[in-house]
Amino acid sequence: MALLELNKVKKIYQQGKIEVPALRGIDLMVEPGEFTTIFGPSGSGKTTLLNMIGCLDTPTEGEIKLNGDRVSDLSRTKLAMVRRYNIGFIFQAYNLIPVLTAYENVEFAIRLIHHLKEEEMKEKALNILEAVGLKGLETRRPNELSGGEKQRVAVARALVKEPKIVLADEPTANLDSKTGADVIKIMVKMNQKLGTTFIFSTHDPQIMKYAKRLINLRDGMISGDERR
Amino acid sequence: MFSIKLGLKNLTRQKRRNFITILVIAFAFFIYLFIGSMMEGMEEMSFNNIKNYDTGSIQVAHPEYWEDKDKLPLENLIYLNQDVEESIKNIDGVLGVSPELRFKANLNNGIDEVAVQGMGISIEQYNEVFATQNHVVEGSMFVPGESKAVIGVSLAELMDLKVNDYITLLVRTKEDTFNTIDLEIAGLLYTPNPMINNGIVFVPLDIARQALNVENGISMMVVKTNKEKEINQTISNVNQIFQEKNLNIHAYSWKESAKTVIAIRAAEDAETAVILIIILTIGMIGIINNVILSSLERTREIGMMKALGMREWEIVLVFMVEATGLGILGGLTGCLLGAAGVWWIVKYGYDLGYIGGDMSMYGIPIIDKLYGVWNFSSFIFVFFFGIIVALLSSIGPAYWAAHKDPVKAIYHR
Numbered sequence: 001m002a003l004l005e006l007n008k009v010k011k012i013y014q015q016g017k018i019e020v021p022a023l024r025g026i027d028l029m030v031e032p033g034e035f036t037t038i039f040g041p042s043g044s045g046k047t048t049l050l051n052m053i054g055c056l057d058t059p060t061e062g063e064i065k066l067n068g069d070r071v072s073d074l075s076r077t078k079l080a081m082v083r084r085y086n087i088g089f090i091f092q093a094y095n096l097i098p099v100l101t102a103y104e105n106v107e108f109a110i111r112l113i114h115h116l117k118e119e120e121m122k123e124k125a126l127n128i129l130e131a132v133g134l135k136g137l138e139t140r141r142p143n144e145l146s147g148g149e150k151q152r153v154a155v156a157r158a159l160v161k162e163p164k165i166v167l168a169d170e171p172t173a174n175l176d177s178k179t180g181a182d183v184i185k186i187m188v189k190m191n192q193k194l195g196t197t198f199i200f201s202t203h204d205p206q207i208m209k210y211a212k213r214l215i216n217l218r219d220g221m222i223s224g225d226e227r228r
Numbered sequence: 229m230f231s232i233k234l235g236l237k238n239l240t241r242q243k244r245r246n247f248i249t250i251l252v253i254a255f256a257f258f259i260y261l262f263i264g265s266m267m268e269g270m271e272e273m274s275f276n277n278i279k280n281y282d283t284g285s286i287q288v289a290h291p292e293y294w295e296d297k298d299k300l301p302l303e304n305l306i307y308l309n310q311d312v313e314e315s316i317k318n319i320d321g322v323l324g325v326s327p328e329l330r331f332k333a334n335l336n337n338g339i340d341e342v343a344v345q346g347m348g349i350s351i352e353q354y355n356e357v358f359a360t361q362n363h364v365v366e367g368s369m370f371v372p373g374e375s376k377a378v379i380g381v382s383l384a385e386l387m388d389l390k391v392n393d394y395i396t397l398l399v400r401t402k403e404d405t406f407n408t409i410d411l412e413i414a415g416l417l418y419t420p421n422p423m424i425n426n427g428i429v430f431v432p433l434d435i436a437r438q439a440l441n442v443e444n445g446i447s448m449m450v451v452k453t454n455k456e457k458e459i460n461q462t463i464s465n466v467n468q469i470f471q472e473k474n475l476n477i478h479a480y481s482w483k484e485s486a487k488t489v490i491a492i493r494a495a496e497d498a499e500t501a502v503i504l505i506i507i508l509t510i511g512m513i514g515i516i517n518n519v520i521l522s523s524l525e526r527t528r529e530i531g532m533m534k535a536l537g538m539r540e541w542e543i544v545l546v547f548m549v550e551a552t553g554l555g556i557l558g559g560l561t562g563c564l565l566g567a568a569g570v571w572w573i574v575k576y577g578y579d580l581g582y583i584g585g586d587m588s589m590y591g592i593p594i595i596d597k598l599y600g601v602w603n604f605s606s607f608i609f610v611f612f613f614g615i616i617v618a619l620l621s622s623i624g625p626a627y628w629a630a631h632k633d634p635v636k637a638i639y640h641r
Contacts (some may be wrong), residue, residue: 009627047639051635054535056534056535056634056635056638057634057635076540077539077540079539080534080537080538080539080540082537083534083535083536083537084536084537084538085537087535087537089532089535091535091638093528093530095528095529095531095532095638097234097529097532098241099237099240099241100234100237107230108230108234109534109536111229111230112230112537112538113537116359145232157536166445187400
């Protein structure tokens with residue numbers, strides 16, 4: 001059974017009296033453990049597609065199934081629960097909480113889902129921070145970290161709750177190419193180590209080369225789907 | 229729990245804005261506590277000045293005299309024999325009784341004349357009930373048998389009189405004929421009750437009775453009791469004596485004579501309620517403003533929280549904790565400032581010289597300085613009230629923040 005299944009998903013935005021189609025009927029299946037890139041020009045619908053997969057938005061037409069369960073027409077609260085237990089997010093602008101340390105930002109995500117003992121929770125958070133190369137920087141706040149380090153915290157935050165899918169919308173766009181590559185390498189490593197499914201969008205061909213599956217999106221439709 | 233931790237940590241963000249919000253709340257609380265202390269001080273001082281210098285605890289009079297007492301009539305006087313006086317004195321808690329004969333008079337210094345209130349008193353009994361004797365600033369109170377008078381400093385200044393000067397009181401007898409009383413000034417008074425200082429002439433009771441031709445009549449008998457909380461019981465006991473002796477005389481609480489001050493107090497309560505509403509509004513605006521600005525600044529953060537699966541009420545809780553934290557800090561600061569202000573007004577008082585020095589023109593018997601009183605319950609009330617206001621006023625904007633569309637919030641610029 002596919003981890004993720006999209007059937008004829010359409011998304012149309014209403015701008016005044018004008019209907020703007022963002023997705024025009026997407027059919028997509030993603031298997032567990034895939035490391036997938038969605039690429040395409042600006043306005044092709046990459047972010048909208050990630051939002052649909054991430055249960056942040058609901059389609060105008062079509063259905064989305066996660067782990068066999070239909071999630072495309074759930075209520076806001078139920079969608080929040082689906083996101084909480086199944087999906088990790090990595091944002092272009094990191095979106096870390098500035099008053100929390102690197103450790104606390106990771107702890108925040110784990111506390112949402114696990115009711116572990118304090119010591120176990122701490123061990124889990126510290127292990128994931130070590131795995132993304134942030135050992136020794138746990139007590140630093142976001143303003144004391146570089147862009148690459150911040151994005152690693154975001155990766156750790158996404159992974160610590162052991163989600164089924166991690167979605168990343170242009171995770172390297174705010175980083176220089178070397179740092180961006182380092183972050184992607186960490187994602188590849190975590191994909192191999194934990195078997196977590198990654199789907200990320202990018203423009204950068206240097207980043208795309210790490211993906212095992214490339215989905216080309218154009219004008220709201222999949223124009224290419226290549227596995228490597 | 230993490231929502232609470234995050235809410236508290238968020239208090240360290242936007243320090244300047246939070247500081248200003250805390251100061252605004254604290255200032256509003258300070259005003260409430262300070263004014264509340266002054267109001268209660270004014271009430272306490274007014275009541276003490278009425279009881280200690282004018283009415284005593286209980287006044288005994290003929291019911292029809294009581295109705296017209298402000299006109300100082302010579303009709304419906306009471307005639308009490310020694311028996312009745314002794315019976316009243318023997319009531320538990322009664323410290324003294326003082327007969328008074330109040331009458332209208334014109335004070336003449338040989339040049340000018342002014343309308344005053346004459347007060348015939350039996351000096352020894354009067355001193356058992358009132359503290360006036362402690363406020364003789366020049367000369368002394370008269371002693372029994374002397375044809376002397378005691379007046380207030382303000383009246384003396386008005387009529388250019390000093391101790392040992394002679395005055396004439398022009399009065400009308402019970403039969404409405406004119407009579408005069410010639411008296412030497414024995415002493416000048418400066419009591420905390422300006423009404424006493426401004427327009428009363430104390431004269432020996434026997435001289436007043438003779439001049440007014442009222443035989444043994446008195447306007448009222450004033451009773452002092454040390455059981456203020458049981459005053460109604462004492463009044464009931466006094467009335468019981470009159471009933472037993474079949475006398476049409478009634479005992480009244482000092483509060484009956486302090487109706488003006490009590491009415492002013494009721495107006496002050498309304499004023500306090502208005503202050504409370506203003507404080508509530510200031511606090512609410514401060515908190516609402518803070519939560520709205522915070523949520524606007526943290527739109528992407530809210531989006532991230534929603535993406536991570538936080539439910540709306542959990543995000544609301546973050547903002548509510550933050551707002552409540554502001555309420556607590558503002559409340560604590562306000563209580564500290566209020567304590568300092570109340571300490572000052574209790575210890576040093578407010579100099580009424582800035583507003584003329586005499587509040588009797590407003591119907592409040594206070595002079596020179598107005599002292600506050602400590603009311604710890606108002607500190608506790610305002611502190612918890614502040615927290616509740618902060619908590620409640622944050623719910624709306626916090627919900628507004630938490631209800632944002634996650635996609636729009638994440639990509640907000």
